[in-house]
Amino acid sequence: MGNTDLVFTGTVTGVECTRRVPIPPSRPFLETFRANLKETFFPDDPLRQFKHEKCSRRLILGLQYFLPILQWAPTYSFNFFKSDLIAGITIASLAIPQGISYAKLANLPPILGLYSSFVPPLVYAMMGSSRDLAVGTVAVASLLIASMLGKEVSASKNPGLYLHLAFTATFFAGFFQAALGLLRLGFIVDFLSHATIVGFMGGAATVVCLQQLKGMLGLEHFTTATDLVSVMESVFSQTHQWRWESVVLGCSFLFFLLLTRFLSKRKPKFFWVSAAAPLTSVILGSLLVYLTHAENHGVQVIGYLKKGLNPPSATSLNFSSPYMMVALKTGIVTGIIALAEGIAVGRSFAMFKNYHIDGNKEMIAIGMMNIAGSLTSCYLTTGPFSRSAVNYNAGCKTAMSNVVMATAVMFTLLFLTPLFHYTPLVVLSSIIIAAMLGLIDYEAAIHLWQVDKVDFFVCLGAYLGVVFGSVEIGLVIAVAISILRVLLFVARPRTTVLGNIPNSMVYRRMDQYPVAQSVPGLFVLHIDAPIYFANASYLRERISRWIDEEEDKLKSKGETSLQYVILDLGAVSSIDTSGISMLEEVKKSVDRRGLQLVLANPGSEIMKKLDKSKVLETIGQEWIFLTVGEAVAACNFILHTCKPGAVTDSVGVDDNIV
Numbered sequence: 070m071g072n073t074d075l076v077f078t079g080t081v082t083g084v085e086c087t088r089r090v091p092i093p094p095s096r097p098f099l100e101t102f103r104a105n106l107k108e109t110f111f112p113d114d115p116l117r118q119f120k121h122e123k124c125s126r127r128l129i130l131g132l133q134y135f136l137p138i139l140q141w142a143p144t145y146s147f148n149f150f151k152s153d154l155i156a157g158i159t160i161a162s163l164a165i166p167q168g169i170s171y172a173k174l175a176n177l178p179p180i181l182g183l184y185s186s187f188v189p190p191l192v193y194a195m196m197g198s199s200r201d202l203a204v205g206t207v208a209v210a211s212l213l214i215a216s217m218l219g220k221e222v223s224a225s226k227n228p229g230l231y232l233h234l235a236f237t238a239t240f241f242a243g244f245f246q247a248a249l250g251l252l253r254l255g256f257i258v259d260f261l262s263h264a265t266i267v268g269f270m271g272g273a274a275t276v277v278c279l280q281q282l283k284g285m286l287g288l289e290h291f292t293t294a295t296d297l298v299s300v301m302e303s304v305f306s307q308t309h310q311w312r313w314e315s316v317v318l319g320c321s322f323l324f325f326l327l328l329t330r331f332l333s334k335r336k337p338k339f340f341w342v343s344a345a346a347p348l349t350s351v352i353l354g355s356l357l358v359y360l361t362h363a364e365n366h367g368v369q370v371i372g373y374l375k376k377g378l379n380p381p382s383a384t385s386l387n388f389s390s391p392y393m394m395v396a397l398k399t400g401i402v403t404g405i406i407a408l409a410e411g412i413a414v415g416r417s418f419a420m421f422k423n424y425h426i427d428g429n430k431e432m433i434a435i436g437m438m439n440i441a442g443s444l445t446s447c448y449l450t451t452g453p454f455s456r457s458a459v460n461y462n463a464g465c466k467t468a469m470s471n472v473v474m475a476t477a478v479m480f481t482l483l484f485l486t487p488l489f490h491y492t493p494l495v496v497l498s499s500i501i502i503a504a505m506l507g508l509i510d511y512e513a514a515i516h517l518w519q520v521d522k523v524d525f526f527v528c529l530g531a532y533l534g535v536v537f538g539s540v541e542i543g544l545v546i547a548v549a550i551s552i553l554r555v556l557l558f559v560a561r562p563r564t565t566v567l568g569n570i571p572n573s574m575v576y577r578r579m580d581q582y583p584v585a586q587s588v589p590g591l592f593v594l595h596i597d598a599p600i601y602f603a604n605a606s607y608l609r610e611r612i613s614r615w616i617d618e619e620e621d622k623l624k625s626k627g628e629t630s631l632q633y634v635i636l637d638l639g640a641v642s643s644i645d646t647s648g649i650s651m652l653e654e655v656k657k658s659v660d661r662r663g664l665q666l667v668l669a670n671p672g673s674e675i676m677k678k679l680d681k682s683k684v685l686e687t688i689g690q691e692w693i694f695l696t697v698g699e700a701v702a703a704c705n706f707i708l709h710t711c712k713p714g715a716v717t718d719s720v721g722v723d724d725n726i727v
Contacts, residue, residue: 090693092680093673110253115427135433138195141467149466156463157473159344160203160456161186164474165481166347167456167504168206169371169489170497174277175211176224177235177448179371180486182206184379185447186478190471192438193452198426200467201418202452203460203474204438207410208505209273209540210403210449212280212295214238216540217399219293221392233387234396240386240443241400246408247436250429258428260555261409264521265547267513268528270410272535272543274508277501284498285319287312287367297536312367318357319495322350326503340462347500354496355489369494374486378479379445386443402544404439407451411435414452418461455504527551562598564611566619567637567697574698576637588701589629590708592619593669595637600648609651612636613658633704634659637697639670649682656688668693669700 115134119127133140168182190204197204214235215224224231249255261269279300283291288310292303326346333343357363364370387396412431419426435451442450460470517525527550535543567576568585576593579585587593594615600608612634620631636655652668659666666688671679676693679685685693694700 090671090676090690090695091673092676095677115429134430136195137198137430138468145467145469150469152464152466153469154473156460156465156470158477159341159463160460160470161474161477162345162348163456163459164203164205164478166351166497166500168478169351169492170501171206171208171211172448173494173497174208174280174501175206175214175235175448176219177214177232179489180374181446181448183374183478183482183486184445185442185450187475187482188379188445188447189438189442189450190475192441193434194468194471194475196430196434196437197415197468197471198430198434199415199419199452200422200424201457201461201465202411202415202468202471203456203465204450204452204471205456206448206450207407207453208277208501208508209270209410210407210451212273212277213403213406213540214399214448216295217402218395221395230387230392233385234392234399235448236382236385236443236446237387237393237396238399238403239439239447239449241397242404242407242449243400243436243439243441243443245401245404245436246439247433249408250432250434250436253429255412255428255432258405258408258412260548260551261405262524262527262551264517264524264528265531265551266409266413267510267517268531269406269535269543269547271509271511271514271528272532273540274505275532275536276540277505281498281502284369284494285315285323285502286310287315287369287495289369295539314363314366314368315493315495318354318363318368318493319499322354322496322499323502326350326499327506330503330507337462340459344459344463347503350496350500351489351492354493355491358493359491363493364491371489371492371494371497374489376483376486378482379447381444382446383444385446402541403449404436406544407439407449408432408435410453411451414454414457418457421461455507523554527554556603559598559601560603561607562596562600562604564608564615565595565597566615567593567595569701574696574702576697576701588705590632591635591701591704592616592631592633593635593637593697593701595640597640599643600641600651601643601645602647605647605651609654609658612655616659616662616664631664632708633665633667635667635669635697635700635704637669638672638675639697641675642672643674644678646678646682649678649684652679653682653684653687656684665704666692667700667704669697670695 118130118134122130129139164186165183168186169179170182172179172182172185185206186204193202193204218224218231218234218238222231222234249257275297276295279297280291280295282288282300282304286304286307288304288307290307292299294300294303329343329346333340358368358370387393412426412428415426415431416428439447439449442448463470514525514528517528527547530550531543531547533543534546538546565578565580566587568579568582568587569576570582570585577585578595579587592615594612596608598604616631616634623629623631656666668688671693676685679688694703
């Protein structure tokens with residue numbers, strides 16, 4: 070046998086049947102390895118734009134690849150700027166109160182929320198490929214930072230060290246994110262499935278809302294734990310310290326925020342009402358406290374905010390051994406969550422506007438903006454859905470809207486920070502709760518239950534893990550369940566019985582098509598996955614059990630005994646040596662039963678490995694067919710014209726057949 074197409078000629082009682090199954094030509098190992106490597110890490114072929122270009126042009130294209138602003142800035146128009154100006158001012162009105170609120174959630178100084186809405190958006194505007202992503206801090210990452218760092222260092226007892234570790238964790242997150250993008254390892258983020266993200270985000274949003282009970286009730290002391298039981302215990306053990314002023318103020322502003330969101334959903338053209346509501350709440354709350362001196366009656370306020378732009382923080386990064394590991398762990402976990410959210414949001418809005426974003430390029434952009442942020446007194450940022458949705462609805466055209474937002478935040482840092490002195494913390498709690506309620510996507514959970522029960526339980530496991538354990542436990546449970554499901558798909562592939570659709574040569578699953586009929590004396594089995602060491606033993610046992618069940622069924626009905634077992638390998642995209650050994654063992658097992666093993670529709674890799682392992686000779690070249698229909702027709706012909714095995718085979722090689 071050579072690396073040519075084979076023509077198998079089997080002569081049965083004078084009738085000649087021709088089947089052609091090509092064996093692909095062998096390729097050098099390095100060429101195959103290079104092709105597999107390219108398909109794994111460069112499926113989008115990012116280098117194709119550099120082909121057949123001059124060196125100067127390649128340099129320009131390379132700069133545009135890493136700095137997309139060089140691609141759209143030369144054609145930027147005044148009409149685009151008007152749209153981006155409106156969108157930028159709109160998202161700034163949301164970014165300022167949210168930034169302050171989320172910084173408090175992370176147990177960091179409130180001013181860091183404004184710092185983080187100034188530098189990172191400028192970096193992303195230069196390096197990001199999404200036109201709609203609005204950069205800023207997010208609640209889930211803020212909660213993770215507070216939870217993971219708070220276990221090692223107290224933010225109240227040692228605020229300086231805690232702040233330095235937050236910067237260090239942000240640096241590690243950015244470095245990890247950029248490295249994933251540069252090394253083309255973005256597929257790692259895909260292990261966070263949609264069901265996992267829905268459950269995790271819903272659980273984290275629930276935990277964040279529970280944490281805001283401290284501000285809503287005006288409590289000074291509160292548990293650092295995030296699980297439901299600890300929070301409820303902390304709340305109801307301090308009923309004598311509840312402040313009715315905070316409760317009334319908080320509930321009033323929460324009602325106002327939810328009402329504006331409801332109106333914006335009912336009338337999408339009034340999206341700006343919901344977008345401006347948080348800043349309106351901050352202004353009204355500050356005026357109310359200032360005029361009534363509510364801070365003297367138990368209503369806690371933000372207090373002094375330092376004026377000025379971001380101070381450098383490169384010297385604040387802490388790489389000392391006692392705390393470096395906790396900063397590294399926090400950075401990696403928060404970095405993955407931030408990537409998953411930012412890329413998912415960017416792709417969603419890109420789909421709406423019919424343009425493409427490069428996931429690996431986005432990872433580099435998000436990573437670089439977090440590295441820059443860690444050096445300029447910022448903590449972790451990404452593209453939150455709520456802010457990006459406002460940016461999209463406001464009619465943004467390019468990433469220039471992030472520059473406008475950063476400019477507005479810069480103006481606030483330089484001149485307006487004293488105005489936030491009297492902002493009540495309860496208003497910030499209301500803003501956070503209102504934002505988090507939108508992350509509890511119960512409709513998606515219901516949809517998962519209706520479509521895929523396993524995905525629903527993945528979602529539920531992630532949610533319960535976060536709510537009753539901790540954010541880290543919920544994340545571990547969610548990822549573990551997702552990976553376990555992938556492993557189960559690999560280790561326990563689906564095998565189904567095929568039947569013939571009447572009056573056709575089509576064979577389909579009998580459990581799906583009631584009209585499909587089995588062929589007397591033949592048993593057609595479809596393997597629905599690649600065959601690896603992880604599932605080879607299972608497939609061998611499952612095929613044997615299928616044959617046992619089929620023979621028992623035929624005996625009980627008194628029908629024609631089984632003569633041929635046809636394996637449809639059309640869905641088997643790849644096979645390893647364990648899989649080859651499994652096929653050889655199945656062949657021996659079938660022979661012992663007095664049956665004939667037939668293979669249908671094997672792929673190129675299957676044929677190549679069967680040929681090199683000599684298993685092709687063991688099975689018999691004459692028992693390999695292009696399609697299930699041809700295999701059944703040939704077996705049926707032999708079954709009705711002569712005894713099985715009464716075939717004299719001659720193998721001819723025709724190098725001219727393609």
